[in-house]
Amino acid sequence: MRKPIIAGNWKMNMTPKQAEMLIKDLIPLVKDANTEVVICPPYVDLALAAELCKGTNIHVGAQNVHWAEIGAFTGEISAAMLKELGIEYAIVGHSERRQYFGETDESVNMRTKAALAANITPIICVGETLEIRENGATDAVITQQSEAAFEGIAAADAMRVVIAYEPVWAIGTGKTATNEQANETIGMIRNIINKLYGCEVSSAVRIQYGGSMNPKNASELMAMDEIDGGLIGGASLNAADFAKVVKYYE
Ligand code: PGA
Numbered sequence: 001m002r003k004p005i006i007a008g009n010w011k012m013n014m015t016p017k018q019a020e021m022l023i024k025d026l027i028p029l030v031k032d033a034n035t036e037v038v039i040c041p042p043y044v045d046l047a048l049a050a051e052l053c054k055g056t057n058i059h060v061g062a063q064n065v066h067w068a069e070i071g072a073f074t075g076e077i078s079a080a081m082l083k084e085l086g087i088e089y090a091i092v093g094h095s096e097r098r099q100y101f102g103e104t105d106e107s108v109n110m111r112t113k114a115a116l117a118a119n120i121t122p123i124i125c126v127g128e129t130l131e132i133r134e135n136g137a138t139d140a141v142i143t144q145q146s147e148a149a150f151e152g153i154a155a156a157d158a159m160r161v162v163i164a165y166e167p168v169w170a171i172g173t174g175k176t177a178t179n180e181q182a183n184e185t186i187g188m189i190r191n192i193i194n195k196l197y198g199c200e201v202s203s204a205v206r207i208q209y210g211g212s213m214n215p216k217n218a219s220e221l222m223a224m225d226e227i228d229g230g231l232i233g234g235a236s237l238n239a240a241d242f243a244k245v246v247k248y249y250e
Pocket of ligand 1: 009166170171172173174210211212213231232233234235
């Protein structure tokens, strides 16, 4: 049985003061949730978030992590730095990173390995653009992104990874993939993992859907066989909305 995992990707939102208010509002709302609850605030909020979430059921993740252990990489943050703060997850390869900051399949793989080595759970994002979907190339692109992400990763590590399937055309647009589209593509990703590692790993890896998931559509998406959770952008910035997604089953 895969435990559902709902993660909030705050993106470049929330100053430390705003983060404190949001987290304090969120803690009581999700304290008895059956789902694994993760928030991924901006780097400058992480120390505070980890402190506030200590002793609660909310786990804290970063929005990225660098592949090197240490060194001259201005503006980057290492896995050891995150680990010391008590950060347990890191989003890797979000489509905004790929689109605006030159993230490649190769760098996604390197970041994934660095996270795993530090015992941080990577949330690896894959997804197609609208053009790719309309050209019928979704499966090919998702296969490429997924295989590249797992390159050189041993089965025992692969099992700990979380994947977020996020169609780029559904992110921040209010357009959600249909439940069937999301389920089908996520099933395909599970098949890829099955081919790479076999059934023990593919049935353990949790695969989220992301892209305009909100309190209204969460329960339907989560009812689909293959969907094990959500990566939530916009709706994670409001405590009540995010709590409703976390408790989609109520
Ligand atoms: P959204 O973002 O929920 O605002 O569409 C999801 C994401 O980019 O992770």
